Amino acid sequence: MDTSPPQPPSPAERGAAPEGAREVNQPRRVGVPVLTAPPRDYTYDGTFEGLLTVLFTVYDWRAAPSSIQPEATAQTGLFAQPAHRETNEAQAARVWDGLLKTMDREARARLYHVFLSEDAGRELLIFRYVDLALRMARDISENYASADVRRIQRLAQQLFREKHRMEAFVRFEKTQDELFHATIEPDMDVLPLIAAHFTKRYADQRWLIYDRRRHYGLYYDLTRTDVVQFEPAAGQKATDISATVLDEREPLFRLLWQTYFDHVNIPERKNLKLHRRHMPLRYWRYLSEKQPREQRFVSIDNKRPPTDANLRPE
């Protein structure tokens, strides 16, 4: 890998032609540079600010990206023109604020959501969307005829669904020291988006939600919610971190919840396909009502005149 610090392209490469030569063969906003320098293969540190820094560089250097990848997992081809960008908060902030000139806050937030989706092509997709928005000089978020716009909408929607599922499927367990803790493994990095929901909802209890796949969590201490990092020690499961001893009534409520779950079912309407569509198998691992248990509660047969079979002794 090329370890020399990335060199910005020379002014000639940037295509800094004399003012008059700036032709107008496509409708564009004054001040949006034409990307005339040879394309580069950008790498960044994997943070959203890092990606914004890359976007800044693209227009600064006028060098379109042929790829944008997190440095840790970057794959560089034989003819790559690598350029690593360190996160620059000032540049990132300028891009973030500048986006509002061509899109509203909702459309801008959508780009952040697409980033959190961890989709493989998200960086270039975000670049192409921003570039299109800059050049059209109007809000393009409803231009469903564009494949990139549809893809952005789709990823943002998938992220929203995953966020919503986590708001639904988190199951807290109470420990003896009055902490409510839960472990999740969402498909996408949704913890930053669910923080507000849980903070508002559980204002009077301490809670911890730990993302086992991404090795970090949210912890609320009755005044504020913070991001907490854990590196599980060797031989220790991530879930062990908070699992001191469970509250003595915890098994009771878990049992009652399982009882409830089984008894609200209407056997005559059984539809497992629909059940799994709403609650895909991959989430079952952390759902207390879906855990293997000693007893499965069967519906009370209370609809017909009692027979010996369903008459239970008092």
Place this chain on the structure above:
Amino acid sequence: MNERIQEKLSILADAAKYDASCSSSGGKRKNENKGLGNSEGMGICHSYTEDGRCVSLLKILLTNHCIFDCAYCVSRRSNDVKRAAFTVDEVVDLTINFYRRNYIEGLFLSSGIFSSPDYTMERLVRIAKKLRTEHKFNGYIHVKTIPGASEELIQEAGLYADRLSVNIELPSELALTTLAPEKNYQEILTPMAQIRDGIIQNKEEKALFKKVPAFATAGQSTQLIVGASTETDLQIIKLTDSLYQGYGLKRVYYSGYIPVTDDARLPQVTQPPVIREHRLYQTDWLMRFYGFQADEILDPAHPHLDLEIDPKLAWALRNRHVFPVDVNTAEYEMILRIPGVGTRSAKRIVAARRFATLNLETLRQLGVVLKRAKFFLTCQGEHQPIIGELSEQQVRRQILFGAGSVRSALVTQQLDLFAQAS
């Protein structure tokens, strides 16, 4: 003690499950007192039963003891079932502890009638009050008002509950008096009107004064049982329409009758009418979100919904003269009427056509179901449907059995049952 509470929960959850509503949306209760819970706007389904229904609330009866003897109800007086009753504190404790573990959005509390309607209602109110005032609970509370309860108690319930509901139970007064001799429409409609007026008055006061106690901010709903009596779908949707128009209901729920008794007054069926229920919900949606009038969907000549095809497609087939609709120029209201186009794709069509002319491929990518839609739309001459040349039966057959038709397993299964039965 623990075993006792578990047994109560099994009995009283099992008896409450036939109430279809489990919605937790529309609440406006923010957690401003640093208490427990927050219910703003969007509902959350925390789990799903094996029949695919949403589990959002702890839906229980306070008791299944009942002095009434309604033929369709599992808790009727003459049914020899195990009875149980929660205490006020037990319900409060369960709700709080389920909520703290993120199992539920709140409580849906209903009850059999013991002693008297007021005696029962007073306890329901006490639970809601205790949750709100002593436990600073801001989760969702849905209270089912007891038919015959006093005006004062319903008024008080509205202060603590986000939603109130009175079940209309059966789609006609005749059916109600036959199957539920102790109930009558007057007793159901009076509290419904009272809740409606309470909500309206509350809204007016809010516009005038800063601090007004909330009153059932998520509105009221009702449920009716389908298939236990002989009403036509036309009668049912007319009733629904009058409830939406006249009583300002947020939702009407339909519950396909599940055989709960061998009572001779009830039809002997083995399967709940799930498709009919589904078609009624589709019709309900057409009236609430698609601008359809009840008498456009059904009329005395066609008093029943078509079980094979959805009501919008059925309407389009009967009204072939208004098609094809050009998606590039037509009004939103007309685009909504194209079978295979939902509210989301209709909105997207109207937005996207400002940027480019739409063709079939774009429509498909926007989410339009072309299998149905292609017969009814055109894209500026690019696609010419042949709707004018085909008969109703031809289009119907092509959609149902033509290439690419995927029919819901449920529909196939149930229609097979019909075929066997006849």
